[in-house]
Amino acid sequence: MTPTRKKRLTLVGLIVLGVSAATVVAITALQDNMLFFVTPSDVQAQTLPPDRQIRLGGLVADGTVSRDPDSLAVTFGVTDGAHDVMVSFNGILPDLFREGQGVIAHGHMDESGVFRAHEVLARHDETYMPPEVMRALEKAGHPIEASMPQ
Amino acid sequence: MIAEFGQVTLILALVLAVLLATLPLYGAYRGNETLMRLTTSLVIGHFVFLAAAYVALSAAFLNHDFTLSYVALNSNLLLPWYYRLTAVWGGHEGSLLLWMLMLGGWMLAVAAFSRTLPREFVARVLAVMGIVSIGFLLFTLLTSNPFDRVLPGPTDGQDLNPLLQDPGMIVHPPLLYMGYVGFAVAFGFAIAGLLGGKVEREWVRWARPWTLSAWAFLTAGIALGSWWAYYELGWGGWWFWDPVENASFIPWLIGTALLHSQAVTEKRGSFPAWTVLLSIAAFSMSLLGTFLVRSGVLTSVHAFANDPERGLFILIFMAIITGAALLLYALRAPRIMTGPGFDWMSRETMLLINNVFFTVSAAMVLLGTLYPLIVDFMGWGQISVGPPYFGAMFILLMTPIVILLPLGPFTRWKQDEVMRVMRPLVASAAVAIVLGLVISAALGAWSLRAITGWVGGIWVMAGAVAWALRQARSTRSGLALHQWGMTLAHFGVGVFLIGVAMVESMTFERDMRIEPGQTVEAAGYQFTLHEVAQVKGPNWRAEEARFTVHRNDREVARMTPQKRLYHRGGQVMTQVALRPGITRDLYIAMGEELDPASGAWSIRIHVKPFVRWIWGGAALMTLGGLVSASDRRYWRRRRAEARQAEKTAEVPA
Numbered sequence: 001m002t003p004t005r006k007k008r009l010t011l012v013g014l015i016v017l018g019v020s021a022a023t024v025v026a027i028t029a030l031q032d033n034m035l036f037f038v039t040p041s042d043v044q045a046q047t048l049p050p051d052r053q054i055r056l057g058g059l060v061a062d063g064t065v066s067r068d069p070d071s072l073a074v075t076f077g078v079t080d081g082a083h084d085v086m087v088s089f090n091g092i093l094p095d096l097f098r099e100g101q102g103v104i105a106h107g108h109m110d111e112s113g114v115f116r117a118h119e120v121l122a123r124h125d126e127t128y129m130p131p132e133v134m135r136a137l138e139k140a141g142h143p144i145e146a147s148m149p150q
Numbered sequence: 151m152i153a154e155f156g157q158v159t160l161i162l163a164l165v166l167a168v169l170l171a172t173l174p175l176y177g178a179y180r181g182n183e184t185l186m187r188l189t190t191s192l193v194i195g196h197f198v199f200l201a202a203a204y205v206a207l208s209a210a211f212l213n214h215d216f217t218l219s220y221v222a223l224n225s226n227l228l229l230p231w232y233y234r235l236t237a238v239w240g241g242h243e244g245s246l247l248l249w250m251l252m253l254g255g256w257m258l259a260v261a262a263f264s265r266t267l268p269r270e271f272v273a274r275v276l277a278v279m280g281i282v283s284i285g286f287l288l289f290t291l292l293t294s295n296p297f298d299r300v301l302p303g304p305t306d307g308q309d310l311n312p313l314l315q316d317p318g319m320i321v322h323p324p325l326l327y328m329g330y331v332g333f334a335v336a337f338g339f340a341i342a343g344l345l346g347g348k349v350e351r352e353w354v355r356w357a358r359p360w361t362l363s364a365w366a367f368l369t370a371g372i373a374l375g376s377w378w379a380y381y382e383l384g385w386g387g388w389w390f391w392d393p394v395e396n397a398s399f400i401p402w403l404i405g406t407a408l409l410h411s412q413a414v415t416e417k418r419g420s421f422p423a424w425t426v427l428l429s430i431a432a433f434s435m436s437l438l439g440t441f442l443v444r445s446g447v448l449t450s451v452h453a454f455a456n457d458p459e460r461g462l463f464i465l466i467f468m469a470i471i472t473g474a475a476l477l478l479y480a481l482r483a484p485r486i487m488t489g490p491g492f493d494w495m496s497r498e499t500m501l502l503i504n505n506v507f508f509t510v511s512a513a514m515v516l517l518g519t520l521y522p523l524i525v526d527f528m529g530w531g532q533i534s535v536g537p538p539y540f541g542a543m544f545i546l547l548m549t550p551i552v553i554l555l556p557l558g559p560f561t562r563w564k565q566d567e568v569m570r571v572m573r574p575l576v577a578s579a580a581v582a583i584v585l586g587l588v589i590s591a592a593l594g595a596w597s598l599r600a601i602t603g604w605v606g607g608i609w610v611m612a613g614a615v616a617w618a619l620r621q622a623r624s625t626r627s628g629l630a631l632h633q634w635g636m637t638l639a640h641f642g643v644g645v646f647l648i649g650v651a652m653v654e655s656m657t658f659e660r661d662m663r664i665e666p667g668q669t670v671e672a673a674g675y676q677f678t679l680h681e682v683a684q685v686k687g688p689n690w691r692a693e694e695a696r697f698t699v700h701r702n703d704r705e706v707a708r709m710t711p712q713k714r715l716y717h718r719g720g721q722v723m724t725q726v727a728l729r730p731g732i733t734r735d736l737y738i739a740m741g742e743e744l745d746p747a748s749g750a751w752s753i754r755i756h757v758k759p760f761v762r763w764i765w766g767g768a769a770l771m772t773l774g775g776l777v778s779a780s781d782r783r784y785w786r787r788r789r790a791e792a793r794q795a796e797k798t799a800e801v802p803a
Contacts, residue, residue, distance in 0.1 A: 007494070008491075011499075015506055018506065018510075019506070019510060022510050022514070022546075022547070025543070025546065026514050026517060026543060029538075029539045029542050029543055030517070030518065030521060030535060030539055032538075032539070033535055033536040033537075033538045033539035033542075034533045034534075034535060034536075035533060035534045035535070035536050036531060036532070036533050037531070037532035037533060037534065053536075055534060067744060069744055069745040069750070070663070070745075071663060072661050072662070072663055072741070072744075072752050090661075091661045091752075092661045092739070092741035092742070092752050092754050093741070093742065095384070095721075095722040095723055095724055096721070096722065
């Protein structure tokens, strides 16, 4: 092997090594930061480990939003038509948060079966419904027509 | 009437695009001068018809022509005229029209500025871009026609999404599209190069200013999007690793790698095949970005209503364009010359490292963005990938880039010695460490992130300055424009780094309950709420909180965040109050009324240190890209060279 070839081979080897290392790290990081999407029915069906971070999606159940007048604490029910889960959140809810609307909450289930959210996302657009929520509702047997304008 | 006119011009533009994609290509193939001469007229016609369609749609918006369903959905009688004009690209159909207008504009620019280039080469470039245009015109006419009529039309329209009723929105999409579409030029050059079997070094040099400007526009577009999200979405973040953001960031990363590999190919003739591949990848990723944003396959915080059928169309189009390009690449790659060899320690190696890290970063963002899709498709459940994944990967991948960046420009081509490269940078390194520690201490930012940010940022900035100074001393004429461009852009990287490190480590951020008359303390500032009043705008009314902000008993700002209710769509919008500053931003967003009796509101207060540096750094990078692109060395083509090119220009068999 000529020196040039040897050098090139080492270079290619190093790049391959680096890229594989990056891939391994990437996959590991990916596994650690995966957030599973669950519906209230999923919550009902299986007991999730209490510290597992998940995304809970569904509609804000009518008449369940209750605020504490002295702090930012708020609780509301999330429903997929079949089951409900209570969510507690401490902070400012998004502008488009409303009863009967699609919502996604990030957080975990606590021991008492309440979902502790650290982030609540609502839709961003009048006609937009998070696809997961839409499918969750269909799965639970309560599909809703996406409210089209006009 | 005007809508039908727009419809007709769109169809005419399609006809011209078809002619453009075929005749000059055939002409270049047969060496037919007459057919190649048609290119310029076709490009002008194509642009004029697209512009006419665009003007027609704008006119429909200005005249409140609600019989067009696109107008009815995105505008109403109360919308001020300037938002009616920007509402043209407020939705899917119109933004596609803007996309195509940009493409037409870039093609016009290529035709105008490439008169010194070989005729058949320009004909091929513009024909390839014509093919891209056909795809998008068909897409528009078949699946998303902005001129669709609904008769009888409603008396009033819906509303432009209030999020988009904002000055930032006027410039963000056009700039972003300028960047996206600009990569079509680099793509066209690469394909034309492959078709013509030309010497890579030549066309790569011609492609450089186009790539640089596209990259600069993309940088500006992404930065503006980040800035817009910061003050408009009311969360106070500057980057969310949202799929839609990633969709624009992946082409940026590939584009950055492309810029640097083009430099090697142009100067030394090395990595020609890699440069071609990156040119194809940059544009493919732009198409993928368009697909991700427009198809709605991804859950995104700023996904808007969309349609899977449209996504499928773009996906197929992308597959055809990329597949054909890669096939051509595979056929022609063996004919691409390999460049001269180089040593371990050389500018080539430095730029190679740059390329490896940037492409790996792009692959990593792509993986994180598409992974949920793959998992869902395989039926393994519905997941999303959290921002910590991207954050961790970026720290890992960008650290070597930051450490090596100042060394790159100091390294000689072909061969160099480590000690020779390090020597002029010893001072920069010392300055970076000392100054970085002193500043962190002075600001009380004693965290690992902040300190690394300052040391790394100053190292990059000092390295850029040291290089510029040495260059200025060694040549009598001073720095050339492209060298100024590089220095500015690299300096901008340092500024950006400091901004990110400070914001990520030192931000004060709290949601709180506050009553009128109450004062809250935040990061050394006292925020006092005086009252919450009712105010009115042209198409909204709002509750406005009136704050004064004090520091050390001196008033620094009066701030009035609002909670707006838009009449027409009934949408609620948070209007953030911002007090920008070089070293910190004050930020107040209103939540909701908690207790009508006491007038208590939930309020989000942020004090964000050095957040402006993030966009300042991006602005410097943009400026650097544009300055570089304007260097005449890319445009000048000496007569002797022209004659030489004429001689070597071969007609492919």
